[in-house]
Amino acid sequence: MSSLLDKIKPMSIGQERLINALKDSRNEIVGVFGPTGTGKSLISCAYGISSVLSGAYKRFIIARPVVDVSTGKPLTPEELGELYYKVASAYLEDILEGYMGKDEISKLLQEGKVLVTDVSYLRGRTFDDSLIFLDDAQSTQPENAAEILMRIGRNSRLIIAGDPVLQRPMGVEKDGATLLREVLLNEENSVVVDLGLKDIVRPGARRGVKVAFELRMRKRELSNSEKQVLDLVRIHAPDADVVTVVEFKQEKENLGIKSENVPDVLIVAKEGHLGRVVGKGGERIKAIEGESNFRIRTVEMNLDFKEWIRSLHPIGWIKKHIVDVDFAGPELLVTVKRDSFGAFVGQRGSYIRLIDRVFRRLINVGIRAMESEG
Incomplete structure (x- = not known):
């Protein structure tokens, strides 16, 4: 039986490199950076869900900031209440549209095999047998990501994705994605995959x-x-x-x-x-x-x-x-x-x-x- 990841055929050399980096278990941390439309979130989420369904990990944790587009301020579950989780779940449904049904996604969320949350959820916890995906890293404080690194437990891996060009907050010289990329370039057992204009495959994104x-x-x-x-x-x-x-x-x-x-x-x-x-x-x-x-x-x-x-x-x-x-x-x-x-x-x-x-x-x-x- 083919996995969800197998349904996604790489449409560029960069996407193929990302899939190979994720499949290589020696890479404890995979960083993928590039503009919108290059498939960063789609490929990472498809790999995460496939890993949970195959039993490689018990949980796939997606940590991402929910940002107010008018102010640029990150919003928390405490501020939004139940709406936060509806927004977060809708994000997963949008990414996997055409690859996975809403009922299948809801089941994984209800069973706790897939968890969509904000970055603050990861503070002070240790995660074993988990695959953690930090998305939209450009809107995250680098210190929060560093704390996540300290919380990776046994049989756990981390994926970090971000757009350090177009979605970088205005007036910020080095955002979270840029700083994390610099750190990961020379970090042991980690790999950085840069995606560019030639990797934009989403219609209209270019x-x-x-x-x-x-x-x-x-x-x-x-x-x-x-x-x-x-x-x-x-x-x-x-x-x-x-x-x-x-x-x-x-x-x-x-x-x-x-x-x-x-x-x-x-x-x-x-x-x-x-x-x-x-x-x-x-x-x-x-x-x-x-x-x-x-x-x-x-x-x-x-x-x-x-x-x-x-x-x-x-x-x-x-x-x-x-x-x-x-x-x-x-x-x-x-x-x-x-x-x-x-x-x-x-x-x-x-x-x-x-x-x-x-x-x-x-x-x-x-x-x-x-x-x-x-």
Whole structure:
């Protein structure tokens, strides 16, 4: 008889790595991090329920914060009463829709084989023969997760999942998911699986990610120089929808970058509006450059981050030597061909440092680079 996990066929290399990591009993702790829609919760819950039904563990405990979306405040069972458990149970039904019936889920909950609760339930307890799943770790205090680690008893394992990019609380540099990932990377008998854009399989999730980044950029506070450029765009390209403008001339000079191929300003246009900003023969962007005294590049608002990097980098052919750009935890990881790595990062890392600073200002995500192994 096939298990619930066997019904889920991995749809990306990252998902396959996650399933293999969960099946490997040597991994006492499995951390999985990535944007929404990558299957973190689905695969973890399917593995947990399969493990309980097979007798590998007596209980599957799902600990997750219930957060008020308007305030960002975690809500507790004491505050919500019976409603808390209805919300928590509905979460499990939504995740497993199409894979497991509501009656089957209710039976497991009633029998106590599956428990959905908040993180505070785990404090001061020791769990034997249990599989514990800490979901939405970005909304959890890292200290709470550390206490959970201390409570793992005999024949018990821990799964931690979180989104350290899109669901990270605003104004927080290192959320719970980011800090836990850093700890687990060098923790004995633990494994970290990073899922990225290529692992998004849920219908509509990729569009949602793009919209989330666009909203983040539209909310940016513009400097006076950025407002000046935006005003000029409105004069010379009134039919263009511009998401944001970022100016970094001083940062470029501070890093000692003198190349004329590196712009001073990047204009991010709504998808389908790039041509309207530039003009048929480039006359619009030339007029904006002439009146602002800035070197300007434009890029379209999409998830092709290779193109974003190309627009900021002084070497025109560098895009051909970028193997991959995708999320690895809270950052974008750029994989570059080994023979072009030095040209990509620049002298004393000046190019990658500039790109990192611009990306942080645009979408609050940093950049790091590594050489391709191939």
